[in-house]
Structures are given as C-alpha cells and as structure tokens.
Amino acid sequence: MDIKKNIDSIRNDFPILSTSVNGNKLVYLDNAATSQTPNCVIDSISDYYKNLNSNIHRGVHFLSQKATEIYEETRFKFKKHLNANSTKEIIFTSGTTHSINLVANGFNNSLKAGDEIIVSSLEHHSNIVPWQMLCEKTGATMKVIPMNQEGELNLNAYEDMLSKKTKIVFVNHVSNALGTVNPIKFIIDRAHSFSAKVLIDGAQAIPHFKVDVNDLNADFYVFSAHKFCGPTGVGILYAKQSILEDFPPYQGGGEMIDEVTFEKTTYADLPNKFEPGTPNIAGVIASGIALDYINGIGLDNIKKYEDELLSYATQKLKTINNLKIYGTSQNKTSVISFNIGDIHAYDIGSIIDNLGIAVRTGHHCAQPIMDYYNIPGTIRVSFCFYNNFDEIDKLVNALNRAVKMLS
Amino acid sequence: MDIKKNIDSIRNDFPILSTSVNGNKLVYLDNAATSQTPNCVIDSISDYYKNLNSNIHRGVHFLSQKATEIYEETRFKFKKHLNANSTKEIIFTSGTTHSINLVANGFNNSLKAGDEIIVSSLEHHSNIVPWQMLCEKTGATMKVIPMNQEGELNLNAYEDMLSKKTKIVFVNHVSNALGTVNPIKFIIDRAHSFSAKVLIDGAQAIPHFKVDVNDLNADFYVFSAHKFCGPTGVGILYAKQSILEDFPPYQGGGEMIDEVTFEKTTYADLPNKFEPGTPNIAGVIASGIALDYINGIGLDNIKKYEDELLSYATQKLKTINNLKIYGTSQNKTSVISFNIGDIHAYDIGSIIDNLGIAVRTGHHCAQPIMDYYNIPGTIRVSFCFYNNFDEIDKLVNALNRAVKMLS
Amino acid sequence: MKIKDIQEEIIDEFGIFDSWMDKYEYIIELGKNVPKINEDDKVDENIIKGCQSKVWLHAKKSNGLVQFYADSDALITKGIISLLLRVLSNQKPSDIIQANLDFIDKIGLRQHLSVNRANGLNNMIKKIKFYAIGYNNK
Amino acid sequence: MKIKDIQEEIIDEFGIFDSWMDKYEYIIELGKNVPKINEDDKVDENIIKGCQSKVWLHAKKSNGLVQFYADSDALITKGIISLLLRVLSNQKPSDIIQANLDFIDKIGLRQHLSVNRANGLNNMIKKIKFYAIGYNNK
Ligand SMILES: Cc1ncc(COP(=O)(O)O)c(C=O)c1O
C-alpha cells in the first residue's frame, strides 16, 4: 500500500486523531511512548467481550473453547511474523518490562559471582534495572558498551569486553530516546562466539520494520503490543525453545502446572509453564489484530514512509536557530530528540501542548544517555505511519512560537 | 436496587447474554472462572482508545495528563472501596496470580530454613504454587490446614499448627471450587498473635460481598478485575504500607525508579515501586468502571439475590437422582460443585454445553480438594447477579437429559 | 479395509444425523461398546496427557499390523477413541503414519467436541502415530 | 496583605486573559523576574521531587513571618513558583498551614499545567507547608 496516497483513509482508521486538545486538533508525535489504536483493534476488544468472553484453556464449554482457539491462533500469528520455529517459543506477558524480568529471573540460578553481563549505554530503564537486580542477587558484574556523540555504540569496545566470563548481552534493537538502530546481528554473532546469550529489546523495532528472529539468531526478543497499535497490558517474549525448557518457571499459578499436591508440583509444557493465571485474553487477541493491521499496510511501506517523514522533519527542524539534535546515526528510525538553545525542554513541551501538539520531554527512561550528553532531558518527537507532513509543519510553527515566548 | 425486579434491565447491560451457542440461547453459569462484562465497561475501553490513549506518568502533554489522572482516580476508587488507608496501599498488577507472586517474592530475603508458612487445603493453585517456589528457595516448610467433608477448614488444627515459627498464612476468602466462605477474620487474628503475616486471596469474594481490609486487618488482599465484571489482565493488590515499604521491588523497569545510573538505581515511592513499565492503562480504568457498576447495583443487594439463586438451585439440583454436592458449608457463595452417580463430569459438561449451558468441569485449579474427596473433578455451576431462576430450570432440564443419555 | 475407506464409511454414518445431540447419542453408544482394557494396562505410562478425562492407550503388533487398545473414564471420550481405533487399528505402520484423518473435520468433531480444547484429540493421534513409527522401525 | 486577598488579586489579574497562550506569556514573564537564588542554596536537600524540571526551595523566618526563596531551571515552573510565593511568602506560619489555595483551580492552573501531572505542584505546596509547620513549632 502506498501510504502517502492513502494517508487520509489510514488516518480515518484512528479515531483519536480527530479529537481536539485545548481547542486545537491533536497532533500526536509521542508514538515511541505509545502508539494510537485503529478501529479494528478497538472493535476486536468490544467484540471479544460481547461474544466470546470466557476463561481459556480449561473449559469444556463453547465460549471457552472458542476463546482458547483464537488466543492460540494469535500465538501462531506472532510465531509466523517473527519466523520463530514453534508456538512454544512465543510467551504472552503483560509488557516488555515483564518479559525482560522473566528472562532475567531465568538466570537466577545459573549466574554466579565472577560472571559478567553486558549492557549497552543506549538502554531503556526496563532493560537495565532487572539486570542490576540480577547482579545484586548473583554477584555477577555489569559492563557497559559505550556510545559516541552520534548516539551509536562503540563496537570495538564491545568486542574488547567480551570474554569467556560473558554470560548475557542485552541491547535494544532501536533506542527509544535517540532512534539509533543498533547492529544487533553483529552483536549477537560476537556474543555467541563466547557462548553468551543475547536478549534484544525490540520494543521500538517491531512497529517500524520487519524482524526475523531466526535470521538474527536472537536468544530472546521482547516487545509490547501498545507500541504497534495494539492495546495496553500485553507483551510478547520470543525465546528459543531449548532455553525456555531449561528455565525455571517465573511465576506460579493455575494453568502453568501439570499436577499440584502440597508435596510436589510438576509444571506444564511450554508455553503454559510461563503463563500462569488468567492472561489478558482480550488484549492478546487484539494484539493479533494490531499485527494484522500493520502487516496489511506492510512494514516495508511503513519503513519507507516513516523515513520520508524523518528526513522532512529533520530538515525542517534544522531551520530553527540553536536547535541541536541528539542521535544522528545514519541508521535510525523516525525519532528526533533535540533541545533548543538552553531553553528547558519542559517549557517548550508545555507551550506546544497548549497548541495541541503532543511530544515527550524529559529523560525518556534513558537517564544514562542524558548523563552522557550532560543534559537533563530532551524534547522527543516520534512518528508513526499515520502522521503526515502537515503535522510536521505545525510542529515547527509551534516550536518557533514557543521559542519566541521563552527567549 | 431490587435485582429481582430489575433483572431484565440488568441482563440487558450484558450483551453476551443474548448470544446463542449451538443454536440455544447462552446460559452462562461459569462465573467463578470469569464474569461477563457490562456495556459500560466495554464502552469505557473503547472510549479510552478513542479519546485518551497515551502513556501515563511521564508525559507533559494533555492526553498523558488526562490518562494519568483517571488512572490515579481509579486507584482512589479501590482504596475507598476496600477502606484502605492510602492509595499507596493499592498496587495494580496483571491478575490475582501476579499479585500473589509479587507478595511471595517479597519474603524471599526474610524467610529462612526452619520458618513455617501455613496454607489452607481449599486453595486455588495460584495460592499454592508461588509459595511452594518460595519454600524451595528459602528452605521454609509448608503446613496445610485440613478440611472436613462439608468443605470447611478445621480451625482447631489451624490453631495447633500456629507457633513462633509461623511467618505467613495464606488462605482464600472464598473457595473457588466449593464456595465456602472462610472465617478469615479469626484466621488473621490468630496469625497476628504469633506475628505472622496473612495474605487473603479474595478473587471469589470481591464480586459477591463487601470487603473491608481495615476491619479484617489483612496484611495482603488480592483479587482480579475479570471476576467482578471487569476486563482481563488486571489484578489488584492491597497491602499495608509499612510492609510494602520494606519489601524489595518485584520487577525492575521504567516508572518504578527514581534515578538510574549503571552503578546504582534508587527506587521510586509507593505505589510506583511496584508498577514498572507501561501498565494495562485501559484495563485499569475499565476495572474502576466495573467497580462503580457493581456498587451501583449494591453488594448487599447482590449478596441477597445470589443467596436466593443458590438456595433455589440447590433445592432443584437435589431432585436429580444420585446427585452429590461437594461443599455444603452453611456459609457459602453461589457456587455449587457436584457429581451425578459415577458419570464423568466431562461427559455431562459436553452434553449440556451442546444445549447452550456453560459450566465448568474438572478440578477447578484446586486439585488438593479433589484429592481429599478422592474424585477426578466435579461439575461446577457458579452464579452472578445477572443470572435468573429460569436459567436454573434450564440447567436442571439439561442435566436430566444428559443423565438419560449417559446411563 | 483401507483407512480411507473406513473414514468414508464413518462420514456416511454421521451424515444421517440431523443434530449434534443425535451424534452425541451415537458416540456415547459407541463408547459403551468399547471393550474394557486390562486393568494391568491402565498404568501411568499409557496415559495420554492433555485430556480432561483419563485416556489409556497401548498397542501390539501381529502379522505386520498394529492393534490398538484404549480406554477412558469418560464415555464420550471412549466413543471418540473407538472411532479413531476403528480407522487406525489393524493397519500397517506405514499406513498409520501417513494417514490423513480428515473424517474428524468432516463429521464436525473438531468444532463440537471439547477434547480438542486441551489438545486431547491431537495427543491421542500423536501417540498412535508414535507407536506406528516405533513398530515401523523395528 | 492576607493570603486570601492576594489570591483574589491573582484571580483578577488572570481574568483579563482570553486564552491560555496569553496566560502562559504572563507566567513566563513572572518567571523571568524571579530573583535567582544563591548557588549555595541549590543543594540536593532543597530539591523538590516529582517535578519534571528541577525546583529548589528554601525558607527563612524573621519577625514571625516565613520568607520563601525558590528557583527552577524551567521558566514556566519559575513563574508558577512566583505565584505561590507571592501568596505564601511573608506570612505567618499558622496562616500558611491553614491556607486554602483555591486560586490554583480558579485560574485554571491545575487543568492546564502539566506540573500537576507529576505531583510537582502538590509537592511544592507540601514542602512549603512543611516549612511552615516546622517554624510554627519552634
Ligand atoms: C480463589 C482464586 N484464586 C486465584 C485465582 C486466579 O486468578 P487469576 O487467574 O485472575 O490470576 C482464581 C481464579 O480462578 C481464584 O478463583
């Protein structure tokens, strides 16, 4: 689908885009925080509760079977989309953060003092804190891949820090704060040559281009539905089957067990072992609809269109005096982090919000990046395929107005 | 509200009740597994995505503020409903199972070999397995409060097993398999006299009567939204503030931290410390609407009406030859577990499903109860305030027909 | 008779029923007529996982054909097993392995019977094919 | 002037603005005119948590009245602080403690300024009242 030609009809799929904020039509440029939701996804949630709602997996009755079937079909959709080997490798969680914690917990027993784990300096807090907690428990230590001014990782430094002591490497596919696309295939490959496992945080990648976990040979790949037009409260964890089989269960509960007595409990097979309790059934099913929706538009088309938005916006923003962009890698998604002179990001964000323009200001849950640049935060605009060029013009006008007021 | 007089209009609030299953109008009697969802709750989810969808807590823009405000108002609703002391005592999770795992994890560092924890024999697997995992990690041992033929706990035995070694007691308020209402105030009181902490699994209580955590003096009280007409993927954890402050965080991620560097992370205040990552925002808000809905009908009215359904159904079921009810406590909610002769529960469930009647068959995630009665499972019917007497007649007719076919 | 032909036969038989209640009656009848298996064969390693009711299955080979014996504590399950065994018992291992069991869909079993839910039916078929593979390699 | 009267005055002032953009201009103007606080007072223990921008606040007491000094790295925040200080600085501790700050709602600050979001504004007020309680007990 040619997005440029169909942009009006695509925008019509997203009811929130026609709401107004403070008397102005909403210009939503905070897509890296959460994406908006098309009618088909919203409707799938209503339809679920109107026609299907039922607890899954254990019921003999019609609704329960039907809901179970669709839930499991959704698992298959993600398996196929990611090119995983089996639906046993797809675990539904409540979000990227939950997925990462589940994986970190899996290393509780195998990691020990003297072991090393490697993180990149571009990570979201969700991909730092669970590992810090793991280090505290196990005595392992954390090394940090440094970055450069462009917001890219220093791969030589990475290669130097790899050793037989390295057990886990965790890096995001795309930085949420800067948009940098990291060379994860290389990173995974090098880590594997030292038998280290690699987790890729794909929260900012899945919405923007096609990902093939088999080709990447990632051990773990995690992301959230709410970032690719899906609902809140759903995460997806891809992990290699052999690893999941060795992992201890993360949480205990119903569904994840085979037999329970007070003396001894045996766990169910994959994927149930990692999905105790009643899952977010409506949310999972709606996530599958969201996946269908972006595949319907086509991720290649999305990438092409968003690249155009990115270059148009970058060029336009550069016309503003003293505007400095953080994250200038050649390979980046449609995210622009910037500051204007020494005006506080928060002042600008407040004023343009009043003009209906939603951007994010602050550290974007990536304080280490801010520390690197020695700034308290940035203004971040992040695009989705439903944004248009007109909205970029509005952004630039609003910024100019804010700068005038604040100088 | 007099439910009996208004039953038709109440039923109209639930669109799923007018669907048909295998050509018959759905008779939904699997409410203990999950309850159905009224229009106001379904609409609140759509409204959220159409007007408000945004990541909360960190955005300066209008949508983010508005969503944050409503999310936090929802926390206040639950604080008020439970009569908690502060919104800091209300943590949103993804379900009862998640809540229990969070609490069990909190004892990881303080529990040790030689300590004892006490469980009741009426528990759901979700309130057994996380504690077994905790025992495995810490070397503590688990004692089990025995039950009697009526499905009631043996309180003398409970008192005998309490000692200075007892650190935690975890019991459900209402048994999901049998409906027994446990004397938790007594249980909590006795445990406290040995300075043990008590977790109450209220998944089956909150939908059916009013609960006051302050009056009960529970240390932890957990439940799921999908059991009281709310959406899937939302759990509520009440816990005393002082305990939560001492607890280590459960999961690491965004929002739950104050400052992150690679050297050291400081955690945010309550409740954020326990809510890392993007929560199920739409789901949490909709849970608040569900709470308003049942409060609008009135929990006292609900209790009264469901008691009537229970006694009518019990009396009717007893007309079936060889029908044996498991769980005959004087104090029970509207749940009836039974078998008919030696016909397999699964055979009956399949046939009445074909007649449109949804019940649950099996062990109901409470294998220890089935072991006690030495049966593989039961047929369980469980009522909600939107069920009516006609549906009970249909159930009994269908059961009679199934028995005839299977004998 | 060939696997394919037996399946046709079953599809024909089910064709005469108007409603699923009638099909149930028939399946239950079939269930009642399944010969009990030896109590000695009702051991844990013969249990098929993932069924709501207990299912035991074991096999023998004679004259190059595999015979299956199965039992369950639920009647409907037994009826379904008897259909499976009618199609697959007393066949050559290689035929069993290659069998495409489309009668299950054609008579509407998959949509209508909750065995499917917990992968029970699939697990039965899997176990039957496992036996066949085992005998084929011997 | 009494806390109540100052609040009235501010509400009147804001009454003349038609749009929130105008109010912003005014708040920013106020922000620009806030005297810088001493660098020595910009210490961590004076920082108010929960604001997106940094806010430092400290206090002194003389002649039975409390004086507040505050600063921020963001202009709008500074403007808001200046409003708060205009109302609450140079007042008696007991008056500060009891003050009902309804001007915040009346001029629409709470709805329109995202400070509220991270409880920034509430935390500022809380900290101011804490100081007042401290001085009241001395
Ligand atoms: C008593 C009890 N505890 C715990 C649970 C688990 O709740 P959830 O599946 O929502 O986590 C249930 C629900 O089946 C229950 O009935």
Ligand SMILES: Cc1ncc(COP(=O)(O)O)c(C=O)c1O
């Ligand atoms: C790169 C990255 N990782 C992790 C997360 C956390 O995702 P969630 O909040 O859905 O758990 C985000 C979202 O902000 C992100 O951008």
